[in-house]
Every structure is written in structure tokens, then in C-alpha cells.
Amino acid sequence: MDAFQIRGGRALRGEVTISGSKNAALPIMAAALLTREPCVIRRVPNLSDVQFMGDILRSLGAKVEFSGDTVTIEARDIQEFGDYELIRKMRASVCIMGPLLARLRRARVSLPGGCVIGARPIDLHLKGLRMLGAKFNIRGGYVVGSTPALSGAEVFLGGRVGPTVLGTANIMMAATLAQGVTIIESAACEPEVVDLAKFLTSMGARIQGAGSPTLTITGMPELRGAEHDVIPDRIEAATFAIAAAVTKGSLVLKGARADHMGAILDKLREAGVSIRRQGNDLAVERSRRRLRPVDITTQPYAGFPTDVQAQMMVLMLQVPGISVITERIFESRFMHVPELCRLGAQISIEGPSAIVKGGEPLSGAPVMASDLRASAALVLAGLAAEGVTTVKRVYHLDRGYERMDEKLRAVGARIERIPE
Numbered sequence: 001m002d003a004f005q006i007r008g009g010r011a012l013r014g015e016v017t018i019s020g021s022k023n024a025a026l027p028i029m030a031a032a033l034l035t036r037e038p039c040v041i042r043r044v045p046n047l048s049d050v051q052f053m054g055d056i057l058r059s060l061g062a063k064v065e066f067s068g069d070t071v072t073i074e075a076r077d078i079q080e081f082g083d084y085e086l087i088r089k090m091r092a093s094v095c096i097m098g099p100l101l102a103r104l105r106r107a108r109v110s111l112p113g114g115c116v117i118g119a120r121p122i123d124l125h126l127k128g129l130r131m132l133g134a135k136f137n138i139r140g141g142y143v144v145g146s147t148p149a150l151s152g153a154e155v156f157l158g159g160r161v162g163p164t165v166l167g168t169a170n171i172m173m174a175a176t177l178a179q180g181v182t183i184i185e186s187a188a189c190e191p192e193v194v195d196l197a198k199f200l201t202s203m204g205a206r207i208q209g210a211g212s213p214t215l216t217i218t219g220m221p222e223l224r225g226a227e228h229d230v231i232p233d234r235i236e237a238a239t240f241a242i243a244a245a246v247t248k249g250s251l252v253l254k255g256a257r258a259d260h261m262g263a264i265l266d267k268l269r270e271a272g273v274s275i276r277r278q279g280n281d282l283a284v285e286r287s288r289r290r291l292r293p294v295d296i297t298t299q300p301y302a303g304f305p306t307d308v309q310a311q312m313m314v315l316m317l318q319v320p321g322i323s324v325i326t327e328r329i330f331e332s333r334f335m336h337v338p339e340l341c342r343l344g345a346q347i348s349i350e351g352p353s354a355i356v357k358g359g360e361p362l363s364g365a366p367v368m369a370s371d372l373r374a375s376a377a378l379v380l381a382g383l384a385a386e387g388v389t390t391v392k393r394v395y396h397l398d399r400g401y402e403r404m405d406e407k408l409r410a411v412g413a414r415i416e417r418i419p420e
């Protein structure tokens, strides 16, 4: 296992190229199961989660070849039996279920393991697929699905806390090959869902309403191979924007899509961070003015994303005053709080809210990464802290940030990858 050793206190300056989006790439790779023809997907980030998805598709019989940031997937002859352990390790693998049911009328997916950011059930995925005509039972730790044929239906996908991102992806993919028309109400509107819809459309699918809560999908007898460029990762871009702000630096985020980052940029500006569009890039700078505390509540898109909650908390630690950060998407997504407190942060948790008392200097310490975005927050805190911070278990970061240490080093951070 690797750790990051960070000597904080240095302002970051320069340019960072934003990688393709992990959360768009994973379901798009699964969508290649919907056709026998080859699919070419570009701007795929080199991450362990993406490699996992490649291995899962291989275990189903697909040919998967990576070359630079391009992956070619040919799912000519596939079976519904994938590698149990691989599928169990990564929650995003649940989105092979819709394509397998649509293509083979059978699917077998191991139940996603317990996860530190909450229970993360898949009831809405199963509900939607049942409405299209699938039946499920649990056998030997697998969810086993089958159907004589999928047919279009009206599916309401709203859950306890709103829409589901991968659930919407799963039902949308299944519906592209179902007989007749499917209408998904309370669909997720995230840019990653829109990107998947764009890829499916270039495969020959008929989808209307992507990016809105109502999706209408007209099933086709078959889909063809297609090429696609994955959208830039808005969560990576937000993380680097906050890195500039917490180190009192300035960064140009090459290729960051401001139109996917409305709520994030709005909160950063409200806090006093300067953000300017420069052509296709975003220039982020911490202005000389004192920053202001802001309150944040995570919501489904276009609200403030849960995947940036932990990083934003680190920025609020720099700001004198009290800010309240409320997590509404996942019930236990404050694993970073006790670790931030080791660095001297003053944060208390009251129900779904973290009360952050900012303005006290952070001082480096050994900390432990728990999930992907919590780990990113610890790296940001290490960059802002005085002294040395060691972030252990950075394999969590490698799941979702492409070469984060190298990208940070290139803009002046003192960060080393060391064996733990």
C-alpha cells in the first residue's frame, strides 16, 4: 500500500489538465455490452476503477483493450457470469445488470459490499428493471435476474433522497433494447447520465429528455458500435479549484466544464474565490480579500454534489467563522471529519450536518484515507497545513483521481508517494 507524504504551506500555481470523468466512463463502458460491434471510448481516465470495469467486462467474455486514454470494447460473445469478487469490489459494476438483461435476458451480479459512505441499496435498480419485465432472486450472494423479454413501461425512479444516478443509467440502458416505449420519471439529471445518453444515441438508441427528470426511450431491435469522447471530470476539476483556494494559489483548469459545475462555482464565488472562464478553461484564484463562510447542503444535480462535500469542508476550515455543511445524499459521509480533527480542525457533527469553525491553522499529522472523496479532502488539508501530513491508504484516491500526486507536484506541491 502507498501513502502520500505532503509538506504543506506552498501556494499552487500553473495549469492542470482535467481528466475524463470516472463516473461517466464506468457506465459508458458497461453500455458497450449492448452491442456485438466494437465501441471506441476516448478520454477514459487511467484509474483502478476503470481497470476493474475492464476486467469485469473481460470476465463476461468481452475483448477489452486499453491504449493511452482510449478503450476499445468488443462484446461479441458474452455470458451473464462475471467474476464474483471483482463485481463485489466495485459498486459501479451494478450497472452491467441493465445491459446484460437487455442483451442476454439474464444477469448475475454479486450484491455490492458494505460501503463506508452508507448502506447504498440497489432497490430502485431492481424496481425499475422489474417494471420492464425482469424477475430477480438472490442465490449464493448473487442477484440473479431473468426475463422472457423486456418491454417498455412507465418507471418512477425517485427514492428516499431523490433520483439515483446509476439506477437511471441501468434502466435507461435496459430500455434501449426493450420492446416499446419506456418513460423514466424522476430520472437523475447529472451530466454523467447525459453523457451516457449521448453515447447510447450514437449507438442507435432513441432517447429524449436527457438532463431532465423525464426520459423517454423507444426500444430498438439492436444497437451498433460507436465512438465517444467522455466528458471532463467535474469532481476532479472542483477538487483542484479548491486546492488553489486552500493554498492561496491560482490554477488554470484546462478543459473544465463550467456548465457542469454551476452549484460548485457559485459556492466558491460566494466564499470569495475568484473564478473566470478563459476560453475552454477555468482560472481559479484566491483573491486577497478575506474569504467568507458559506453554508452548503448536498443535493442531486443541479444542486451541490455530495462528491465535493468533503473537499469544500477543508476550504471552510480556512475561513474565520462558522459554516454548516449538510449531507443529504449519503447518511455516513463524514468519515473525513475525525481525520481532519487530527490536523487541528474544529468540526462537530450534529445529525446530517457538520458545524465547521474555521480560521484556526492546521498542523500536519498522519491520517488515514477512508473513501475516495474523504481522501481527497485529507490531501487538500495536508497542502494547507503547516508541517508534514502523511495520508495513508491512498489506493482509495487512485480509484478516482488520475495521477493526483503528479498533477499536484507539477503545480508546485511538495507531495511524494511513499510505501506505507
Ligand code: EPU
Pocket: 022, 023, 024, 026, 091, 092, 118, 119, 120, 121, 122, 123, 124, 125, 126, 159, 160, 161, 162, 163, 164, 165, 166, 167, 192, 305, 306, 307, 329, 330, 331, 372, 373, 400
Ligand atoms: N439509493 C437507494 N436505492 C437505490 C439506489 C440509490 O436508496 O436503489 C440511494 C442511495 O443510498 C443514496 C441516494 O439514493 O442515498 C443516491 O444514490 P445514487 O444511486 O445516486 O448513487 P450511485 O449512483 O450509486 C453515483 C456516483 C457516486 C455519487 C452518487 C451521487 C458513480 C459510479 N458513482 O453513485 O460517486 O456520490 O452517484 O451523486 O457514478 C464517487 O465518485 O466518489 C462516488 C461515490
